[in-house]
Amino acid sequence: MAFTTTVPPRPIFAAGSVLDRSEPFVAGRIILDDDIAPRASWSAIVRAGDVFTLVDVGGNQSGDCLIFAAEDTSERYSAPDTLAWQGNAYVSTGTVLRSNLGEPLMTVVGNEIDRQDTIGGACSKESNTLRYGHHTAYQHACRENFLHEGERWGLTARDLVSNLNWFMNVPVEADGALGIVDGMSAPGRRVACRAERDVIVVISNCPQMNNPCNDFNVTPLRAIVTRPERAAR
Amino acid sequence: MTIDSTARMATLDSVGAARSDARARGTRSPWMPDLPAASTPTPPVGVDPAALLWSETVAPGGYTHLRVARGTRIRLEDLDGDASASVVVLSSLNTAERLNVADTQKIPWQAYLGAGHPLLSGDGRVLATIVEDTSGRHDALCGASGDAWNVRRFGDATPEGPTPSGHALLRMAAAKHGLTRRDIPPAASFFKGVRVAADGTLDWIGSAGAGTHVDLVAELPLIVLIANAPHPLDPRTDYVAGPLRVHAWRSRATDSDDPRFAASPERERAYLNTIAYAELAGL
Numbered sequence: 150m151a152f153t154t155t156v157p158p159r160p161i162f163a164a165g166s167v168l169d170r171s172e173p174f175v176a177g178r179i180i181l182d183d184d185i186a187p188r189a190s191w192s193a194i195v196r197a198g199d200v201f202t203l204v205d206v207g208g209n210q211s212g213d214c215l216i217f218a219a220e221d222t223s224e225r226y227s228a229p230d231t232l233a234w235q236g237n238a239y240v241s242t243g244t245v246l247r248s249n250l251g252e253p254l255m256t257v258v259g260n261e262i263d264r265q266d267t268i269g270g271a272c273s274k275e276s277n278t279l280r281y282g283h284h285t286a287y288q289h290a291c292r293e294n295f296l297h298e299g300e301r302w303g304l305t306a307r308d309l310v311s312n313l314n315w316f317m318n319v320p321v322e323a324d325g326a327l328g329i330v331d332g333m334s335a336p337g338r339r340v341a342c343r344a345e346r347d348v349i350v351v352i353s354n355c356p357q358m359n360n361p362c363n364d365f366n367v368t369p370l371r372a373i374v375t376r377p378e379r380a381a382r
Numbered sequence: 383m384t385i386d387s388t389a390r391m392a393t394l395d396s397v398g399a400a401r402s403d404a405r406a407r408g409t410r411s412p413w414m415p416d417l418p419a420a421s422t423p424t425p426p427v428g429v430d431p432a433a434l435l436w437s438e439t440v441a442p443g444g445y446t447h448l449r450v451a452r453g454t455r456i457r458l459e460d461l462d463g464d465a466s467a468s469v470v471v472l473s474s475l476n477t478a479e480r481l482n483v484a485d486t487q488k489i490p491w492q493a494y495l496g497a498g499h500p501l502l503s504g505d506g507r508v509l510a511t512i513v514e515d516t517s518g519r520h521d522a523l524c525g526a527s528g529d530a531w532n533v534r535r536f537g538d539a540t541p542e543g544p545t546p547s548g549h550a551l552l553r554m555a556a557a558k559h560g561l562t563r564r565d566i567p568p569a570a571s572f573f574k575g576v577r578v579a580a581d582g583t584l585d586w587i588g589s590a591g592a593g594t595h596v597d598l599v600a601e602l603p604l605i606v607l608i609a610n611a612p613h614p615l616d617p618r619t620d621y622v623a624g625p626l627r628v629h630a631w632r633s634r635a636t637d638s639d640d641p642r643f644a645a646s647p648e649r650e651r652a653y654l655n656t657i658a659y660a661e662l663a664g665l
Contacts, residue, residue, distance in 0.1 A: 229523060230525065232524060238523060249566070268493070321578040
């Protein structure tokens with residue numbers, strides 16, 4: 150199908166970009182292994198006990214993430230519960246990702262950057278008009294991805310809450326200044342989360358068209374679900 | 383224990399007697415709405431009591447919910463320094479548009495709430511602006527206390543129990559508007575401060591003391607949900623919340639002649655979006 154399109158250019162990554170697809174964080178049977186294209190969305194059910202590995206294939210590519218209890222999506226990831234329970238503003242190894250009822254959804258069992266963000270939220274067409282100006286309103290954004298991907302599971306705008314931003318660096322400085330700064334990730338770095346119950350994981354591979362944290366070079370993410378081998382009875 | 387039923391049988395032996403008994407009961411409590419609002423025992427300084435649209439004292443472990451017009455000014459007052467107001471605002475035009483604490487912190491490049499701070503929705507608009515703040519101790523990171531948290535700390539989180547969670551109370555407030563827990567995003571909390579240390583530790587700075595207040599101006603028609611329950615990081619072993627005073631009166635939404643309108647390029651665009659939306663909707 151040879152055709153041209155008048156849709157404004159979408160971001161792509163440069164030929165010759167360093168890409169490292171790495172490998173699952175834990176051994177076991179591979180249940181799912183998907184590449185998430187730049188600016189695209191992805192979702193899957195991760196069963197209790199399975200481990201979800203997300204690979205930052207090209208480096209400093211934000212994987213915006215929401216988590217829902219599979220049996221009742223009105224119970225979902227809650228950034229404030231997660232932070233209040235651990236008494237720390239950043240997500241790292243050992244962080245229990247809690248629901249809006251305070252219950253564990255997943256636990257971070259592997260993390261290859263200093264800290265992960267859950268304060269900064271997702272980009273949206275609308276918030277980009279505030280951050281950058283109305284000339285960006287036509288561009289794709291993570292909130293679009295969440296809405297589009299959420300349709301698969303009956304999720305709507307009512308279900309979008311403060312998310313996780315894997316591989317994004319959002320410090321809070323002493324005076325409360327907060328913002329997205331230079332990333333600490335690199336090609337092949339990973340984060341891994343064990344499901345504490347059956348969950349729906351939704352990922353937006355952030356288009357990041359206005360933030361230089363990934364050099365405007367949007368790269369794939371790799372999502373892997375592994376079922377660790379059980380000890381023989 | 384022996385219960386003496388003599389009085390019950392004497393006063394409730396007919397509907398007329400029951401009615402007389404009900405009407406003869408006291409009509410005051412420390413925690414109640416004042417109707418009309420002008421009858422408030424503590425009118426806000428500088429506000430004509432006759433102009434008040436709402437006056438209420440929310441009990442410790444209680445909640446309230448207001449449906450307000452664009453331009454309404456809402457004062458939350460911490461009488462004794464122990465109030466802890468977890469607040470969620472939603473557009474009453476479209477409740478899918480609601481407080482987004484991430485955008486509220488990210489867009490102004492500032493994690494800590496204070497005077498002039500806009501409470502943003504996820505739709506690029508300002509739902510409410512903090513127009514006055516004599517406390518300076520607030521938190522938009524930890525949200526309302528959750529059920530599991532209160533169960534762990536106190537053994538119970540239910541609304542009818544001695545230690546309701548902020549989230550349980552917000553669910554009750556939401557239900558009064560046909561909303562469910564899907565409609566409760568992370569909340570902003572007033573009168574109890576938290577600061578982030580260099581290593582990310584959430585440091586409790588607590589209350590600024592008795593007699594502080596926060597004023598919000600509604601930039602769109604809003605449903606305002608307020609829970610008055612201890613902040614999750616409150617280190618006290620007891621469940622301590624103080625009375626929360628709420629007043630509301632007619633004011634005006636932020637416009638281009640307000641100094642806060644163009645306080646930053648991001649805020650100016652947020653107000654432009656909000657005003658355009660309101661005018662298009664005929665507000």
